[in-house]
Amino acid sequence: MKNNRRNFLKLSGLTGLGVAGAGALKGFAQEPANNLIKHFDRKPPMQRFNMCDYAAPRLDKVRVGIIGLGDRGPGHLEGLVKIEGVEIKALCDVRPEAANSAKKSIDGYGHKPVIYSENSESWKKLCERDDIDVVYICTPWDMHTPMALYAMEHGKHAFVEVPIALTIEDCWKLVETSERTKKYCRMMENACYGSLTTLNMVRMGYFGEIVHGEAGYLHNLVERYFFNKNQYWDMWRLKNNARAVGDLYPTHGLGPVAQIMDINRGNSMDFMVSMSTNDFTLAAKAKELAAKDDFFKPFADLSYRGNMTTTIIRTKKGQTIKLGHDTSSPNIHSDWFKIIGTKGTVFDDPKRISNGGEKWLSEEEAKAIEKKYEPGIIKKMGELAQKAGGHGGVDFLQNWFMVDRLRNGLPLDQDVYDAAAWSVIVPLSEWSVTNHSSPVKIPDFTYGSWITNKPFDISLKEGGNTKVKV
Numbered sequence: 001m002k003n004n005r006r007n008f009l010k011l012s013g014l015t016g017l018g019v020a021g022a023g024a025l026k027g028f029a030q031e032p033a034n035n036l037i038k039h040f041d042r043k044p045p046m047q048r049f050n051m052c053d054y055a056a057p058r059l060d061k062v063r064v065g066i067i068g069l070g071d072r073g074p075g076h077l078e079g080l081v082k083i084e085g086v087e088i089k090a091l092c093d094v095r096p097e098a099a100n101s102a103k104k105s106i107d108g109y110g111h112k113p114v115i116y117s118e119n120s121e122s123w124k125k126l127c128e129r130d131d132i133d134v135v136y137i138c139t140p141w142d143m144h145t146p147m148a149l150y151a152m153e154h155g156k157h158a159f160v161e162v163p164i165a166l167t168i169e170d171c172w173k174l175v176e177t178s179e180r181t182k183k184y185c186r187m188m189e190n191a192c193y194g195s196l197t198t199l200n201m202v203r204m205g206y207f208g209e210i211v212h213g214e215a216g217y218l219h220n221l222v223e224r225y226f227f228n229k230n231q232y233w234d235m236w237r238l239k240n241n242a243r244a245v246g247d248l249y250p251t252h253g254l255g256p257v258a259q260i261m262d263i264n265r266g267n268s269m270d271f272m273v274s275m276s277t278n279d280f281t282l283a284a285k286a287k288e289l290a291a292k293d294d295f296f297k298p299f300a301d302l303s304y305r306g307n308m309t310t311t312i313i314r315t316k317k318g319q320t321i322k323l324g325h326d327t328s329s330p331n332i333h334s335d336w337f338k339i340i341g342t343k344g345t346v347f348d349d350p351k352r353i354s355n356g357g358e359k360w361l362s363e364e365e366a367k368a369i370e371k372k373y374e375p376g377i378i379k380k381m382g383e384l385a386q387k388a389g390g391h392g393g394v395d396f397l398q399n400w401f402m403v404d405r406l407r408n409g410l411p412l413d414q415d416v417y418d419a420a421a422w423s424v425i426v427p428l429s430e431w432s433v434t435n436h437s438s439p440v441k442i443p444d445f446t447y448g449s450w451i452t453n454k455p456f457d458i459s460l461k462e463g464g465n466t467k468v469k470v
């Protein structure tokens with residue numbers, strides 16, 4: 001007998017349940033009972049202050065210090081010096097040559113940053129200065145939270161690379177500190193700036209109600225990055241792949257989808273499950289290299305995270321998000337995403353749009369629709385940002401938008417709750433993967449204020465007056 005759907009109902013004795021029974025089954029399938037879902041409860045009793053939509057006092061000049069000038073830090077620096085009102089006050093890297101070369105790269109722009117490179121604690125001196133407004137943190141992942149906390153405690157806004165934290169505890173610490181100090185704690189999730197037109201289309205109802213989103217980070221980092229002795233400081237990224245399992249880098253994929261689904265601003269992530277493949281690549285590569293080069297011997301006998309981790313998240317509004325993370329298979333690099341709504345679908349990289357029919361619209365039709373729905377920020381800055389560069393312009397756009405908001409005393413688009421919610425997928429996916437993909441509750445870092453928090457503005461109806469020197 002074939003075990004098709006009808007037979008399954010007979011086998012499991014559920015055919016007599018009728019309408020009420022079907023409802024109960026539906027409810028069970030969608031929300032695991034409390035004893036089936038892992039809760040990591042460490043919620044402080046109440047929200048101290050709501051940082052969503054908070055506007056910090058406006059700044060005439062945006063005085064910046066940057067910690068970490070390896071690959072990423074100089075990218076921010078290159079964009080920042082082209083933006084009106086920015087003053088680069090200090091650069092810090094534990095490697096003096098990295099800090100000095102970054103300083104040299106901005107010769108001619110009129111900045112005279114002080115260098116902090118004495119030792120691995122010198123970044124504290126940068127944070128302690130009284131002439132800095134914003135500290136950019138572009139160091140390895142495990143340093144992000146302590147550096148951001150210290151910066152906020154010393155009166156600075158913390159702009160931190162992705163992911164902002166590696167543990168649930170650290171996510172809560174960031175939330176509490178940002179609320180107490182009223183300093184922005186913003187993760188620099190640049191991928192969100194590549195999907196602003198889609199976000200506007202969603203807000204204008206083009207895709208109807210959003211049902212499902214898919215996104216992720218597929219980038220083969222094995223040869224050029226992980227095992228490249230000259231790429232990352234102290235081989236930190238390879239070490240992280242041996243330290244943890246699960247999705248280590250969820251925010252490039254999740255950020256844009258979370259904004260599209262109004263997460264923390266009218267919606268919330270409820271619970272998730274994660275599953276990983278075995279490691280098919282990294283241990284073999286480490287052994288192969290160790291046989292030829294003693295440098296790699298310490299990496300030869302480690303066990304590494306599996307190639308692909310898939311995470312499925314359910315939102316409080318009943319949608320699903322599927323995240324993929326694979327940095328060790330020979331993928332074509334893609335920060336892809338797909339959004340499915342009740343009236344249409346969008347797929348990005350390559351961009352395709354459907355308006356509910358069975359086929360994608362032609363390229364010309366899609367382009368015309370996109371033009372029509374461009375939000376204010378893209379209309380004003382899209383072309384210029386592409387010229388200025390950095391991941392196709394999104395890096396510049398993000399830095400320009402941040403400086404412009406600070407100079408106009410306007411709230412930022414991403415806040416500490418987004419940083420925490422998008423980053424907490426790292427430890428939660430690790431827990432789920434190591435527990436046979438069991439479901440785990442996603443903490444609500446907004447303490448329920450997601451219900452009334454409003455979506456942020458992308459129309460540029462306020463601000464937008466910061467000039468660019470290109």
Ligand SMILES: NC(=O)c1ccc[n+]([C@@H]2O[C@H](COP(=O)([O-])OP(=O)(O)OC[C@H]3O[C@@H](n4cnc5c(N)ncnc54)[C@H](O)[C@@H]3O)[C@@H](O)[C@H]2O)c1
Pocket residue numbers: 067068069070071072073092093094095098119120121122123138139140141161162163188189190231232233236391
């Ligand atoms: N948003 C993006 O598109 C994007 C792209 C690349 C990297 N990143 C993120 O940027 C961060 C940095 O990555 P990277 O590729 O530049 O790594 P990297 O290894 O090239 O640079 C890290 C730098 O931190 C410095 N450092 C280490 N310890 C320090 C300390 N105690 N004090 C001061 N400096 C210290 C190192 O000397 C190094 O120069 C990571 O979080 C990464 O995930 C983001």
